[in-house]
Amino acid sequence: MYLNKLTYVVALALVFPALANSQTTQIDEEELSILRQQIEKLQQRLTELEQIQRQQEQKIVQADLSQQSKDTDIETEVEEKRTVSFGGAIRTNYSYTSYDDDSKNRGGDFDFDIFRINMDVNIDDVFLAGEIRFFDYMTTIKYAYAGYDFNDDWQILLGITPVPFGNRPYNSQNWFFSTNYYLGLEDDHDLGLLVRRKLTDNWQLDLGFFKNDELGGVDGFVDNRADRYSYDIVGIRAVEEGIFAEPETPVGEYNTFNGRLAYQFNALGINSQIGASLLTGGIHGTDEKVGDYHAWAIHWEADWDNWLMQLQHTQYEYDVNGATRMAVGAYSFFDTIAAEAKSTTFNLAYTFSVDWGPISSLQIYNNYGLVYDKSDRSRDTLMNVTGLALSAGGLYTYFDVVTARNQPFVGGTAVGDSDETEHRFNINVGYYF
Known part of the structure; x- marks a missing residue:
């Protein structure tokens, strides 16, 4: 777009002095023909520059897409080598005992036991394992x-x-x-x-x-x-x-x-x-x-x-x-x-x-x-x-x-x-x- 604007600016710059002089001197047909030819050449050149610019922009976009594709492939490869799994348990407990009179009078007791989380990770050939337990x-x-x-x-x-x-x-x-x-x-x-x-x-x-x-x-x-x-x-x-x-x-x-x-x-x-x-x-x-x-x-x-x-x-x-x-x-x-x-x-x-x-x-x-x-x-x-x-x-x-x-x-x-x-x-x- 900016090259089209530049075309008009240059054309005006070339025409303006001639128009200014036309107030005092009549421009013959030969000079106008030469001026038109120069403007046409300039427009052709600007069109070539625009094409070159578009080609460069396309190369940059293609390079970015290629790099993004490589990054995605790398991330996918890492994810394929890494596996993560979680598990766990929630447990409750009821007990009735011979040695706790208060508990016997209540008919036993029902309590929370544990909440636990297990984790297993495998990255390449190295694996990790862990278990954490939460009690009251x-x-x-x-x-x-x-x-x-x-x-x-x-x-x-x-x-x-x-x-x-x-x-x-x-x-x-x-x-x-x-x-x-x-x-x-x-x-x-x-x-x-x-x-x-x-x-x-x-x-x-x-x-x-x-x-x-x-x-x-x-x-x-x-x-x-x-x-x-x-x-x-x-x-x-x-x-x-x-x-x-x-x-x-x-x-x-x-x-x-x-x-x-x-x-x-x-x-x-x-x-x-x-x-x-x-x-x-x-x-x-x-x-x-x-x-x-x-x-x-x-x-x-x-x-x-x-x-x-x-x-x-x-x-x-x-x-x-x-x-x-x-x-x-x-x-x-x-x-x-x-x-x-x-x-x-x-x-x-x-x-x-x-x-x-x-x-x-x-x-x-x-x-x-x-x-x-x-x-x-x-x-x-x-x-x-x-x-x-x-x-x-x-x-x-x-x-x-x-x-x-x-x-x-x-x-x-x-x-x-x-x-x-x-x-x-x-x-x-x-x-x-």
């Missing part, structure tokens, strides 16, 4: 790690990872886990490095090094060292201290080495896995190392048809300045365990498929656990859970009848001296998405 009384991370699969047989995890010990992933089927969970020896998660190696088609080796527990050890930057999902020791329990008190002498586990070796085989139509687990590490106070701890277990899991059986024997010891008791923490709650003890668990479960409306699966089970030979000479801890787990779409519900003695969350503590057997009927309803 605390918020805590169960696990959070990055991982890499070198191949189908070799995996490495870094962060708050599972501690491979005993029957995996759980040594139980019920909502309460086994007695080992309250000793920090089932479904435990700590901060460190875990390597999983499939040696052969039958042999599996897991090796871990854990710098400290998931809250940073004895001097972790947290408000409450009991705000955690997994049970860990948090202090030395002096004789004069209350069983549920915050420990006056805080300690934490550190530099723990862990190994689990398992062998998978089939005999007489029964799929079995037998294995052994071992862990050893140090105990550190606020200023210096104060002791060591060790644990080992032998375990066997077998399934045939719809049956599942688990058997495990475990021993642990905290060697800390001759202490007979250690303080533990979890669920925003302090408790006490013997510094040394043995544990035996036995589980039997049967799972069958059904087609009852939305109900697709049922599992019935009995989980038995006993903790004995305690260093503080307290009475044995016993817990037996008979239950039914029901799956209906996203709903998963536990119906548990618990019989226990000196068992946390069932009217007692792991260092109790009661000879009374307590009971708890529990229903946990969860929607998993």
Whole structure:
């Protein structure tokens, strides 16, 4: 457009002097013919310039479109290499107990359990996984790690990872886990490095090094060292201290080495896995190392048809300045365990498929656990859970009848001296998405 305007301006500039002179001098036809020819040439030249300009503008637009296409291809390629998925659960809980008279008078209590969010991310060959749990009384991370699969047989995890010990992933089927969970020896998660190696088609080796527990050890930057999902020791329990008190002498586990070796085989139509687990590490106070701890277990899991059986024997010891008791923490709650003890668990479960409306699966089970030979000479801890787990779409519900003695969350503590057997009927309803 601006070239057309320029044409008229130039033409006027050429004509104007002639018109001005025409007032005094008559312009002959020859001069006007020459003037018209010059104007026509100028217009042709301006038309050529406009064409050149349009071609340049088209090249610029095409270059921009090409770059946008490249950017889109790059973004699409990155998105194709990155996958993100979220899940979680919302759970509520009903309980009726023999040890809480007020609750019995109310006909039991129905409470909110948890809201949890799970995240899984995969970028190229590196994957991330995490789970955060929200309770009425605390918020805590169960696990959070990055991982890499070198191949189908070799995996490495870094962060708050599972501690491979005993029957995996759980040594139980019920909502309460086994007695080992309250000793920090089932479904435990700590901060460190875990390597999983499939040696052969039958042999599996897991090796871990854990710098400290998931809250940073004895001097972790947290408000409450009991705000955690997994049970860990948090202090030395002096004789004069209350069983549920915050420990006056805080300690934490550190530099723990862990190994689990398992062998998978089939005999007489029964799929079995037998294995052994071992862990050893140090105990550190606020200023210096104060002791060591060790644990080992032998375990066997077998399934045939719809049956599942688990058997495990475990021993642990905290060697800390001759202490007979250690303080533990979890669920925003302090408790006490013997510094040394043995544990035996036995589980039997049967799972069958059904087609009852939305109900697709049922599992019935009995989980038995006993903790004995305690260093503080307290009475044995016993817990037996008979239950039914029901799956209906996203709903998963536990119906548990618990019989226990000196068992946390069932009217007692792991260092109790009661000879009374307590009971708890529990229903946990969860929607998993």
